[in-house]
Amino acid sequence: MSGNYLNKTKRGFTIVELLVVLSVIALLLSIVTPRYLNKIEEGKEIALRQNLSVIRKSIDQYYSDQGEYPDKLTQLVEKHYLRVIPLDPIAEKNEWDIVKEKQIGGIYDIKSTSQQMGSDNRVYSEW
Template identity: 35%
Template sequence: MTGRKVSAVTGVTAYAGRPAQRRALTFVELMICVSVISIIAVSAMALSETGSRLAREFELKSVLRIVRTAIDKYYDKSREASPALMDNLHYPKNLDELVEKKYLRKLPVDPFTGLSDFRIISSTDEPDAIKTNGENLYDIKSSSDYTALDESKVNQW
C-alpha cells in the first residue's frame, strides 16, 4: 500500500503518489485552454476586420449617394433658373462649387483612401473613359483599387 494514506480525522483516502502525472495532466489542460482561447481570439479578429471593411463600404456608398443627390439638385435648380442653356452647362464645375453653393457641407472623403480624391466624370465623357475632359461634374467614383466583399471593385460603383 505504497502512496495511500487514510486521514484519521476525515477518513478520506488520499493518494500521495503520482505527482508527475497530475502535473502533466494539468499542463495538457492548460494547453487545451490556451488553444481554445487562441482560436476564439483569431475568429474575433477576423470578424472585426470584416466588420471594418463592411463599415467602409457602407460609408463609401453613403458618400456617393449624398454627392450624386447634390449634383442632381444643382442640375435641377440650374435648369429651372435658365432652361435655355445646353444640358452640360447645368452641371457644377467641380466638388468645390457644390460646397460653395451649400449643396454639400464639406468636401467628401473617400473612406478607402482617406482623401477627397474622387475620380470626376464629366457629362461629355465616354462611358468607359479613364480620364475626364474636366468640363463639368456629372458623377464621381472612388479612386481606390479596393475589391469589396462582394468581389466588385469600389471604383466601379
Template identity: 40%
Template sequence: MRSGKLGFSLIELLVALSIMGLLVSIAAPRYFGNLDKAKEDVLKEDLYILRDAIGKFYADRNRYPDTLQELVAEHYLRKLPADPFTQSPNSWVVVPSEDPSMGVVQDVRSGAPNKGRDGTWLKDW
C-alpha cells in the same frame, strides 16, 4: 498555514492562452469582415449623397459644378466626405460631362483601388 505555492502552473497558463487564442481566431474574421462591409456601406451612402448634390445643383443652375468643392461653396454639401477606403476627401474621381459648356462634374466615383466583397471594382460603383 498553506504548504503550497501561490500562483498558476505553466500548464494552466498554456491551457488558458490556447483557449483565448481559439476564441480570437473564431472572432477575428467576423470582425474584419464586418469592417469591410461597413466601409462598403459608407461608400455607397457617400456616393448617393454626392450624386444627389450634383443632381440638385444641375436642377437649380442648369449646369454641372466645375469642381466638387463648388458643391460645398454653394452649400449643397456641408463638407466633402472622405472616401472610406482611401481616408481622403481628395481621392474622388470626377466623371466629366460630355458637353464642357454644361460644367465639368457630371458624376463621381471612388478612387479606391480595391475590389468590393461582391468582386466588382469600387471605382466602377
C-alpha cells in the same frame, strides 16, 4: 510556529494550466478576429455607398437649380449643397474620380479612386 508553516501549502497555477488557458484564448481570438475585420470592411463599403449617394444627389440638385453641372466639387460646398466634401472611406482620401458631362461640361458623376475589389466582386472605382 514551524508547525503552522508546514501546514500552509503554496497555491498558484502550474505551467500546464497556464498553457491550456492561453491556448483557449488564442483559439477564441482566431475565431473572432476575422469576423471583426470583415465587419470593418463592410462598414467602409456602407459608408462609401452613402457618400457616393449624397454627392450624386447634390450634383443632381445643383443641376436642377443652376441649369448646369458644377465645374468643381468645391462649388457644391460654396453654394451650400454640401457642408463638406465627404471622405472616400476605402481610399481614405478626400479625392474622387470625376466624370465630366461631354456635351454640357461640368461634373456629371463621381467615383471612388480605389482599385480594390469590393464584396460584390467589382472594383470600387466602378461603383
